[in-house]
Amino acid sequence: MLVLEYKAKCNQCQKQAINEAIRTTQFVRNKAIRYWMDSPKEAKVNKIALNNYSTALRKEFSFVEALNSMACQSATERAWQAIQKFYDNCKKKVVGKTCTEPVLSVAEGRSRSKGYPRFQKDNRSVEYKTSGWSLHPTKRRITFTDKKGIGELKLLGKWDIHTYPVKLIKRVRIVKRADGFYVQFCVDTEVKQESRIADGEIGLDVGLEYFYSDSNGHHEPNPRFLRKAEKSIKHAQRRIYTKEKGKNQRRKARQRYARKHLKVSRQRNEHAKRVARNVCKANALVAYENLSVKNMVKNHCLAKSINDxxxxxFRQWLEYFAVKFNSFVVAVAPHYTSQKCSNCGAIVKKSLSTRTHKCSCGCELQRDVNAAVNILHFGFAQCKNLAKNREGHSRINATGVGISTLVGEN
Structure with missing residues (x-):
């Protein structure tokens, strides 16, 4: 699935109509969650039942009926995704996100685990399927045909949506961001593979001093986008509180503050995309640490730097470009990658402040480079083990299930 994004040019009336459609989507999703919560156990509410419930909501509320029927179904699908995730966590017995007590309604005042589906209050998108919209023949304008009154939007961007037939567009999503509205097209097409410029083998050790250090001794600088923009962001945040609540100037100050954070977010994404593309384009095998970032950010001393x-x-883009360039990506366990000597295998204990690895065997390397070499060795070992387990296969598909683990997957 390929997602192409355009910025939408719209007037004030269209902005109000889009906001109304987004609020309706949030309403339908929350009502679906409530319907599931209040249903008896023997009812066994599933995805089909929630879709049928969206039809009942359209008959009951006129503002829901004004929204396209498939857009209402998309809203109930969002509710079902939250419910299904809760069920999966219960089956896997995820710590802190399991159902340790019977499902009860909110009115009874019982506390729930963190993984329990919650009501949404900050929805920023509305999603249409194959109906409710039509593209202009030039594919530079899109018209939404439901009764919300969005009308025709001009699309600004350089993506070549006109190269794909309309029947391949499975979803159209309007997203609200700090700097305006965007239209996303989900195109059902396969990622086109490209040829690599080299067939190297590399191990990556991500860090805070450097963005990553590889097994060849190269250090990619850490851009620290948030740290560089932090002074400007804090100034914009202080300006919000100098404005009177409910006034237009306060709303504008909040928008300026949000745009600064959006810029930092985009800088991070573009940097990670560029670096991951260069790594996968030049290497046939890429080994990296299978880090649990969600747990690492619980350290309040390092949380800001880790998020920055x-x-x-970066890991998500590595997975994507590995398929695009037909490279192998291997996620290895991070245990003892920094403490183990890459030359003799001895364990050399060192604190985080010690940046040089020195072993009795004479090996002296920068700490992160030593870890990257160990990661590459572990990647080789993991590939060999999988190759032995796969009978009749002469080639290892390291981008498949069992060797490359996506973020959040085991």
């Missing part, structure tokens, strides 16, 4: 480094985003 965007390790999870």
């Amino acid at each position: 480094a965007a390790w999870s985003t």
Whole structure:
């Protein structure tokens, strides 16, 4: 699935109509969650039942009926995704996100685990399927045909949506961001593979001093986008509180503050994308640490720096470009990668402040480079073990299930 995004040019009336459609989507999703919560156990509410419930909501509320029927179904699908995730956590017995007591309604005042589906209050998108919209023949304008009154939007961008037939567009999503509205097209097409420029083998050790250090001794600088923009962001935040509540100037100050955070987020994503593309384009095998970033950010001393480094985003782009360039990506366990000597295998204890690895065998390397070499060795061992377990296969598909683990997967 390929997602193409355009910025939408719209007037004030269209902005109000889009906001109304987004609020309706949030209403339908929350009503679906409530319907599931209040249903008896023997009812066994599933995805089909929630879709049928969206039809009942359309008959009951006129503002829901004004929204396209498939857009209402998309809203109930969002509710079902939250419910299904809760069920999966219960089956896997995820710590802190399992159902340790019977499902009861909110009115009874019982506390729930963190993984229990919650009501949404900050929805920022509305999603249409194959109806409720039509593209202009030039594919530079899109018209939404439901009764919300959005009308025709001009699309600004350089993505070549006109190269794909309309029947391949499975979803159209309107997203609200700090700097305006965007239209996303979900195109059902396969990622086109490209040829690599080299067939190297590399191990990556991400860090805070450097964005990553590889097994060849190269250090990618850490851009620290948030740290550089922090002074400007804090100034914009202080300006909000100098404005009177409910006034237009306060709303504008909040928008300026949000745009600064949006810029930092985009800088992180583009940097991670560029670096991951270069790594996968030049290497046939990429080994990296299978870090649990969600647990690492619980350290309040390092949480801001870890989030600023965007390790999870970098990992996601590595997985994507590995398929695009037909490279092998291997996620290895991070245990003892920094303490183990890459030359003799001895364990050399060192604190985080010790940046040089020195072993009795004479090996002296920068700490992160030593870890990257160990990661590459572990990647080789993991590939060999999987190759032995796969009978009749002469080639290892390291981008498949069992060797490459996506973020959040085991």
